[in-house]
Amino acid sequence: MDHIYVAHSVSENRLEWCGNLQEHYKKTNAILPFIVHVCEGNTKELHEEIESLNRLGALNSNTILVNGVYLEEADIKLISAKKASLVWLPNSNARLYGRQPNIKLISDLGIPVAIGTDSSDTGSTTLHSEFKTALNYSKEYLANKITARTLVEMTTINAAKILGIDKEVGSIASGKVANLIVFEDNQEYDPFDIFLKLKQEDFRMVVHKGKMVFGDSEFRKIPTVDFSQYTEIRLNGKSKLLYGRPLQLIERIRHKLSEDIVFPFFNIESDE
Template sequence: MHYRILSDCLITPKHVMDRATVEICGRRIKAVHDQFVEDREIPTLDARGKLVAPAFINAHDHFLGTWTPRVGRGHYFHWAHWNADLKSSDVTQDRSKTSDLDRYIMASYKSICAGVTTASDHIPHEINDPFVERMPIRILTDYTLAHAVSDMRLDWGNGIQIEYEQSEGKKPFITHCNEGFDADSKDEVYELHRLGVLQRNTVLIHGVALNDDDIRLMAQQEASLVWCPVSNMFMYNVTADVPRLQKAGVNVALGTDSCATGGLHLMAELQYAKEVAASWDYGEISDRDYLNMVTINAAKALMIHDKLGSVEAGKLADLLVLERKAKDPYAAATDCLPADIRLLTMSGKPLLGEPGFQNLFDQSKETYSTVAIQGQRRLIIGEPMKVVERVRHAVGSHKELPFLPFA
């Protein structure tokens, strides 16, 4: 596919350009021009009056947990106490009637409807390997992992040190961290440092009990943190001190966690993050910071910044065209709803868009269907209503699926 997008508000996100042409050739961005370039021989999409940004990246999810309602009574002392409630809940029994494949498909469409083309599914490879290549979005495949650091962790991977060694410093090593208030959980950052695995490619999830020494170590070792405010507040009634992390120079990305405790989708997570931060009296997070968390910061944490996270020549053409509802571009990009998406592309291929971009969809060899997202007619890759029908048939009821805004 070869086409151009004209924009009078392009967020790269390092800069905002008020006259820009993004040229896409095949899977990549061929060029970003600082003027409007039109050529009758190359199809041109006019996105002037809209906002163009990098497609979003969800830095932490658990696709198998794509189900509602949330599980738990809240305000836990340790993640293991919540896990016990999860295993014994009626919600889990209900969820088990559906297939793993269908939950992966729902997670993918949840992502698409929130402007996400890339997601980190934190789970051992042997579990998600059968599904990742079959999904309509990009699921991170190059990573090593642990479940957590303390002795109460689940048996994921080959052990912390072996998993880190297998990363060779070139893949993200991803683990939950500080997800509790017992002594072992509070000691996890230091333990990672003692083991020699707190490094530039280390990605810590949650960090609800980080102290000043932990943050200093993370900054010193250039480790990243993924912030999941919805899940943190639901489970612990506290979340990471993001302004303090940012001030120390720690790279912070945003993630939803699973629907079992977290946000319905990444756009909802952004809105909630802003609500939580507005109640703090110890620092502010700018709209630009929020956009960075779901673009360049997330790409840096997941070590895909050479391919994704910004609108630059040579990178994959993952682009998001949004209705511009605020004068400030960064506010408009982070105060959005699923219905505000006008076009979403992954590697140049359209995944979701309004009928006005029908010509672009016609160039693709993919199958598309029509759905209504919050009352707005959209073209979407595949046939997502079929999975909705299968899931409702499996559970024997008209199950509400609020993470899918077309269901």
């Protein structure tokens, strides 16, 4: 995205790295995406954040509210009336607050929802971990209202619409950027259910902007791809091709840290 505006929070305890919230919002012209954290605590001030945003004129259809774990019913109804959207952080909410936003009411009112990971300190390293937490929550509290398909939509077309880029990305369609994942089909199961249960090594191919950036070694047979730009790796015992030189990057990081660090989101080894 070329233009996006961010403010940490509207509360007095907000981080100052994004400056004045109202000034940042004015730059959006009520069109460009405006992202702000809300209701991340159970204090009187934090409970008033939605009303404060509305009073400042910063609660509109381009407003993307992150977290919202302590949103009250009146807040959610105002968000719906203003056509704002929400980013749900299942793992972070569970770890920090032991609860989730009122997803049932949010869903019933048709508020657009995307799903995210939050920071690696409080959230998770993969979206699949968020999917698992969200599905468990849906099963326990929502009578399975949030399905596998719903969660995939939250990370694809919903997210694209919220950011105003759904004409370019968010779904597999003619004229859109080719960002997609290829995996093994099983006619006996719903493909969305299969996708949510995949492990990293189960991804047959990942395509970003029309280029294969990750895939099975067997795709080396594709004649139109310059495989000199790829690295042969092993991911949990499976041979894969990864675009670029990730092993050298890991080695440089380890050298700088003077530590043989292993990244949970990047657990690869050479296949040579």
